[in-house]
Amino acid sequence: METIMVYLENMFAGLPKTPEVEHLKQELLSGMEDKYLELKREGKSENEAIGIVISEFGNIEELTAELGIQPVSAEEAVPVLTEEEAYAYTTAKRNAGFWIGLGVLLCASGVAFLIFMDTLFDNYATSAANRSVETGAVLGLIGMFVLIAIAVGMFIHSGMKLERFSHMEKGFQLPYTLKMSIQHSRESFALTYRIAIITGVCLCILSPVFIFAASSINDNYASYGVSAFMVMAGVGAFLFVYYGNIQGAYTNLLEKHQLTVEKKQEVKVVRAVEAIVWPLATAIFLFTGFVYQRWDINWAIFPITGILSGSFSNVYHIMKSKNPS
Structure with missing residues (x-):
């Protein structure tokens, strides 16, 4: 058969x-x-x-x-993906997911380090030792920018590794045996993917516990809880990115070449909005924390942003379905 x-x-x-x-x-x-x-x-x-x-x-x-169905011309025909190319693509996506996820974790850790150092020197410095407070902020900023710089390097490295597969955006075909092999690999990975996503969600949900616990001990320790919150949320984000990239590789190979032009446009719009919303949410988080010292409640910015981001994607999809261009 x-x-x-x-x-x-x-x-x-x-x-x-x-x-x-x-x-x-x-x-x-x-x-x-x-x-x-x-x-x-x-x-x-x-x-x-x-x-x-x-x-x-x-x-x-x-x-x-x-x-009345006409065969596609040579110019319109899409290439057939070989087994070696498909394997290289999934490997590249897996590696990119690791480096991007690690970069996100480093960015979160950089912010956590800044908050930790600033709070540490602030709590243990006397009123006459303002230099110690400034030293904490300076050390925290230096550590944060070093970690972010390393993370940006990881992002660039990952992007350059995936550039060689940019031709796949124009479309491709999969031989039947290769398609079945990829389908089997995705089914085998499904359990691992579910566990990783559930773990990441649980980490993100539980991460604010550190803030409440630190605040219950001493209000001055709330910032330490925020540092732990950022690191734990960063670990959760790493799981999302790493395992999401692996799952995304299988999805792209099996389904992406079947996406319509409208669906591809929808994906581009949603990604463009997310590229603006999440950095803005991070900026608001840091501003309200350092300026107004509201570390106890400003962590809610991230789950709210996640809900709004998902809502925008759904609303945009519904509007495009009702008003096709």
Whole structure:
């Protein structure tokens, strides 16, 4: 049966990826499956059944001519992805997820280090030792910028590693056997992905506990709780990015080439909004913390931003569905 599916994939490789063609393909596959099973019940061997099915259903030109479906031209044809290219892509996405996730963790740790050092010197400095307070802020800033600089280097490194696969944005095809192999890999990874996401969510939800615990001991210790909150949330973000990138690689290979132009535009708009909203949320978090000393409640900025970001994505999708351009 797998031979028949491979043959069918090859027959439709030169046709446009439209709903009409996909519907025709599914109808042919269903008919071929029924015929194959019928021949097997009659006692035909595997090779005999496959040969008869292909001979009876193998002429796709007449069907496409009747339906007015034209093969794609050489300029419009998309390349077929090889097993080596698919493996290299998933490996690159996995590595990029690790470095980007680690970079996010370093950024969060940098902010945590700044808050920790500033609070440490502020709490233990006497009123006459203002220099100690300034030293804490300076050391915290130096540590934060060093960590952020390392993180930015990781982001750039990851982006450059993925540039070699930019041609995949124009579309590609997967051989049937390769598609089934990737599908199996995604199914095997599903449990690991779910556990990682659940763990990351739990870490983010539990991270504010450090703020409450530190505040309950002493109001001056609230900032220490914020530092722990940032690090724990950073670990959660690392899990999201790393395992999300692996899952995203499988999704891109299996589904991305089937996305419509409208869906691709929707993804670009949502990503553009997120690129503005999250840095803005971080800036508000730091401003309200250092200027107004509201570390006890300003952590809520991040879950609120996450809810608003998800809501925007859903609203945009609904509006585009109601008003197609």
